[in-house]
Amino acid sequence: MNDEIIYHMDQENLELTNPVMIVGLPGVGHVGKLVADHLIEALDAKKMIDIYSEHFPPQVMVKEDSTVELVGNRLYLAKTDKADLLILAGDSQSTDPAGHYSLCELYIGFASQFNVNRIFTLGGYPTGIVNEENYVIGAVNNVEMIDGLKEQGIQFNPSEPPGGIVGASGLILAFAKLRNIDAACLMGTTTGYIADPKSSKVLLGKLCGILDIEVNADALDEKIKNMDQIVEKLKDSVIGEDGEEYYESPASDEDLVYFG
Amino acid sequence: MNDEIIYHMDQENLELTNPVMIVGLPGVGHVGKLVADHLIEALDAKKMIDIYSEHFPPQVMVKEDSTVELVGNRLYLAKTDKADLLILAGDSQSTDPAGHYSLCELYIGFASQFNVNRIFTLGGYPTGIVNEENYVIGAVNNVEMIDGLKEQGIQFNPSEPPGGIVGASGLILAFAKLRNIDAACLMGTTTGYIADPKSSKVLLGKLCGILDIEVNADALDEKIKNMDQIVEKLKDSVIGEDGEEYYESPASDEDLVYFG
Amino acid sequence: MNDEIIYHMDQENLELTNPVMIVGLPGVGHVGKLVADHLIEALDAKKMIDIYSEHFPPQVMVKEDSTVELVGNRLYLAKTDKADLLILAGDSQSTDPAGHYSLCELYIGFASQFNVNRIFTLGGYPTGIVNEENYVIGAVNNVEMIDGLKEQGIQFNPSEPPGGIVGASGLILAFAKLRNIDAACLMGTTTGYIADPKSSKVLLGKLCGILDIEVNADALDEKIKNMDQIVEKLKDSVIGEDGEEYYESPASDEDLVYFG
Amino acid sequence: MNDEIIYHMDQENLELTNPVMIVGLPGVGHVGKLVADHLIEALDAKKMIDIYSEHFPPQVMVKEDSTVELVGNRLYLAKTDKADLLILAGDSQSTDPAGHYSLCELYIGFASQFNVNRIFTLGGYPTGIVNEENYVIGAVNNVEMIDGLKEQGIQFNPSEPPGGIVGASGLILAFAKLRNIDAACLMGTTTGYIADPKSSKVLLGKLCGILDIEVNADALDEKIKNMDQIVEKLKDSVIGEDGEEYYESPASDEDLVYFG
Known part of the structure; x- marks a missing residue:
């Protein structure tokens, strides 16, 4: 770990067909992370690259067998009949502003090296509103992508999100x-207070439509059920002035706490 | 983006007449930024240089057409009959103290390269007072500039602002x-709570006087009208012990939130 | 001090028998630090290496004789009949995330240089519960260590601690x-509010069992007595909803404040 | 300003007699800064070196004539009949922990270059107690200095200050x-809430005793008078449980705000 960023690559020479990169890192409501983690499991993706960096927190996670794993990101490969998916997932984003630039430069280098033709970065879009119908808004780096994405149900609103997009989802x-x-950021609407598998499921559906693939969503349904029970426990919701239901305060239930 | 700072220059060799640099970056009340942005539009300035840096926030802005733009600063050229204006404007200042030094060194390098003979950095001077008559105070890097600026209505008060000038406006x-x-910092008085196009218009007027140019201010008038309506909504103003009117608390209306 | 990290080594060539590294740096309840400091005193360990770094706080400690000592970490050697212990102790961990990576790379370099065959990093595991029976939980970097450690009374619970292990204890x-x-992190349970010599004594007992050595614990008993008196002064304990006793607020008694 | 730290030296070759370095930078109660600034004025010291660094805040101060001055530190020379004093004074300490290490390395390099035989760093020692008789406590880097300093009325208490000494005064x-x-840190006791010229005057007296020089203290008396009037305005003092008088809250009077 003498260098600022290191990575271990298991396979250097890969023959990929229609390679598409999917980025789902920790962020608002963990909407993007939940989708990426789900894709890796549902599509039985193979880990290709481990990425460690001093821009990540100085921390190890403890696995179920009580062994530790250094905090990092990982690039996986999932082969589908329509596209080979390079899925970037992991534990954390950079802890410092400059680190985002270094890490995203690394990520985009992988995309370039594997001749990726499209990138979809996945994230959450905080609305503060509870029980709303989830939808997905988009932003692109090439205006010509918009019509095709609209056909798949992605919404595009002028200059939205108003605060821009922070972190890897935007920089990439x-x-x-x-x-x-070509790259698009797809953001599932979410309250912004808690991990939101319901938003992730909607986002997953849209992504599958765009890629013309099918992915079993049972594991996400399980997570939604668990989350519903937790939210049930939070009795403290109130009705806001605009008639919408809000949580009175950011949830502090331990089950909702997520790392990253 | 392997380097700490990168920039793209569209034209290396420029023949400039009486080149003056104007700096209006985000800051107190966005007074300086609003003037610079207005000058660029009103004078139909041409973008010459894009400046990106890992010292800026790791963020993209979303434009009206839903395409993204990396946060950065930009140098524009506006030709007037009295002077060629090099206008530095943009989305952000450095996120870390050391980055201010690096970026301002870059900016002053452009001034040197284009043989700029005067620099005006524009900013806001927070007074906390509402509804006050706006005026402009100045600070200089050469005492000989003061008399000329006083003639144009710039006020100079000993050791003011008492806390000095933070960020690019001072370092430059x-x-x-x-x-x-020769360089002067011109600061329009403002409450310090919200974006203040009224202060910007006064500052623009003084700057035009100094440069002996005329600039249409209609777009700023439009912004002032919008801002007045927003302020009207903020009923929470109170009368301070000194007889002045203050806002009870920093405004949180979304329309007032500005980026940078 | 021109380099990021410097260290002074008193002896380069050492013949060590069954070298084991023990790491006890400041952290939760200072549980690990108290054990390491105790071992150094009880085993009359000899200081081998001074480690200074700009990643440590810019600070000196004042010793009893009013002379100052730069904040740093130190590697000691204690010879026992079963193993030669390399004990890493000190005043602080890194003040910035990236520094943890640099410093732990240095520490692991010492382990490698001295042919250490096992490393035990010592820490605290905050439970928030007062008056609980102290126990020690473990995490390892090699699953084969678990059975042996269980035999010595170390508990292993799946994915515990849930938030992972932050700082040197995990990175190492x-x-x-x-x-x-092979390396294991041994964490003594503690309230997390105050320095906890009681937890340290339990952790010391387990460590001695693992290493098959005996260490006089009188000095720790003395510290426990002092701490009990301090805690007695804190009358503000309350019974939590779960029937456990909690402190009403983090203790602010000066005697409890610890550096690092 | 391409380098991390730059300095301009006016005279490289100096013949100094009994050179002693005095360091009085911003800190607790500005006790040390006020003494250094007073010495520079009272002894008509000559500025020798300007020190600028990206570790200082990105800020300029505005002088009485409305010209700006980049935040930095400065080394002055004052010749007395007993010793040549190299006085380090200025606007700020490092804004980041690592910068303290870099800057103090620079300062000590000057001490070495000018063959300084003793260094006195000046600071404040916060007691929280109002209206107490001011005294000066010391810490040293050579135990042999203590007896001589005690003769001049400096107090030495075991391991005091308990939290060590933070910043340049300690690192140097x-x-x-x-x-x-040989170097000693001399700390004048102060409440810790406000700039404290009274403590500075006591500290100045002790320092003059140590150096066997006489310095007119009229300007400090003037500052004490001003400060007394300000404190008079703060009616909110209360009697603490220990019978001592405390300020109810940290003073917020603008006159008391100090930069650094």
Whole structure:
């Protein structure tokens, strides 16, 4: 670990068919992370690259067998009949602003090396509103992508999100443009308070439509059931001035706490 | 983006007449940024240089057409009959103290390269007072500039602002001195709570006087009207012990939130 | 101090028998630090290496004779009839995330240089519960260590601690794995509010069992007595909903404040 | 400003007699800064070196004539009949922990270059107690200095201050030891809430005793008078449980705000 960023690659030479990169890292409601983690499991993806960096927290996670694993990100490969998916998932984003730039440069380097033709970064879009119908909004690095994505039900609103997109989901779009790779950020609406598998399931559905693939969503349904029970326990919801239901305060139930 | 700072320059060799640099980056009340952005539009300035840096936030902005743009600063050229204006504007200042030094060194390098003979950095001066008559105070890197600026209505008060000038508006003056370029910081008074196009219009007027140019201010008037309506909604103003009117608390209306 | 990290080594060539590294740096309840400091005193360990770094706080400690000592960590050697113990102790962990990576790489380099065959990092595991029977939970970098440690009374619970292990105690396990050195993190349960010599004594007992050595614990007993008196002063304990006793608020008694 | 730290030296070759370095940078109660600034004025010291660094805040101060000055530190020379004083004073300490290490390395390099035989770093020691008789406590990097300093009325208490000494005042002692330069930190007791010229005057008196020089203290008396009037305005003092008088809350009067 003498270098700022290190990675271990298991296979250097890969023959990929229609390679598409999917990025689902920790973020708002863990909407994107839950989708990426689900894809890896449901499609039995194979880990290709481990990424460690001093820009990640100085931390290990403890696995079920009580062995430790250094915090990092990982690139997986899942082969489908329509596309080979390179799925970037992991435990954390950079702890410092500059680290986001270094790490996203690394990620986009992988996309370039594997001749990826499209990138989809997945995230959450916090609305603060509870019990709303989930939908997905998009932003792109090439205006020509918009019509096709609209056909798949992605919404595009002028200058939305108003605060821009922070972290890897946004930077990757900008860096991909410099390499002439089409990239879109797909954001599932979520309250923003808790991990939101319901939003993830909607986002997964849209992504599958875009990629023209089918993915079993049973494991996400299980997570939604668990989450519903937790939310049930939070009795403290109130009706806001706008008639919408809000949580009175950010949830502190331990089950909702997520790492990253 | 392997380097700490990168920039793309569209034209290396420029023949400029009486080149003056104007700096209006995000800051107190966005007074300086609003003037610079207005000048770019009103004078139909041409973008010459894009500046990106890992010292900026790891973030993209979403444009009206739903395409993204990496957070950065930009140098524009506006030709007037009295002076060629190099206008530095953008989305953000450095996120870390050291980055201010690196970025301002870059900016002053452009000033030097284009033989700029004067620099005006524009900012806001927070007074906390509402409904006050706006005025402009100045600080310089060469005492000989003061008389001329006073003639144009810029006020100079000993050791004011008492806390000094933080960020690019101040550092650029110090760095310009090392290169023997005259530079002044012009600060429009503002409450400090919200974006303040009214202060910007007063500052624009003084700057035009100094440069002996005329600039249509209609777009700023439009912004002032919008802002007045927003402020109207904020009923929570109170009368302070000194007889002045204050806002009870920093405004949190979404329309007032500004990026940077 | 021109380099990021410097260290002074008193002896380069050492003949060690069954070298084991013990790491007890400041952290939760100072449980690990108290054990390491106690071992150094009880076993009359000899200081071998001083480690200073700009990743430590810019601070000196004042010793009893009013002379100052730069904040740092230190590696000691204690010879026992069963093993030579390399004990890493000190005043602080890194002040910045990246520094943890640099410092732990240094520490693991010492382990490698001295042919250490096992590493035990010592820490605290905050439960928030007062007056509970102390126990020790473990995490390892090699699953084969678990059975032996269980025999010595170390508990292993799936994926515990749920938030992973932050700082040197965790990173060292991950880095040791890359060098094929078996390493375990042993965490004594503690309230998490105050320095906890009681937990340290339990942890010391387990460690001595693992190493098959005996260490006089009188000095720790003295510290426990002092701490009991301090806790007695804190009358503000309350009974939580779960029937357990909690402190009403983190203790602020000066005697409890610890550095690091 | 391409380098991390730059300095301009006016005179490289100086013949100094009994050179002693005095360090008075911003800190607790500005006790040390006020003494250093007073010495520079009272002894008509000559500025020798300007020190700028990206570790300082990205800020300029505005002087009385409305010209700006980049935040930095400065080394002055004051010749007395007993010793040549190299006085380090300035606007700020490092904004980041690592910067303290870099800057103190620079400072100690100057001490070495000018063959300084003793260093006195000046600071404040916060007691929280109002209206107490001011005294001065010391810490040293060489135990042999203590007896001489005690004769001049400096108090030495075991392991005091209990939290060590943070910033340049402490680091310089540690770094000086590596170069075999005797150094002491002299700390004037102060409430810790406000700039404290009264404590500075007591500290100045002790320092003059140690150096066997006389310095007119009229300007400090003026500052004490001003400060007394400000404190008079703060009616909110209360009697603490220990019978001592405390301020109810940290003073927020603008006159008391100090930069650094």
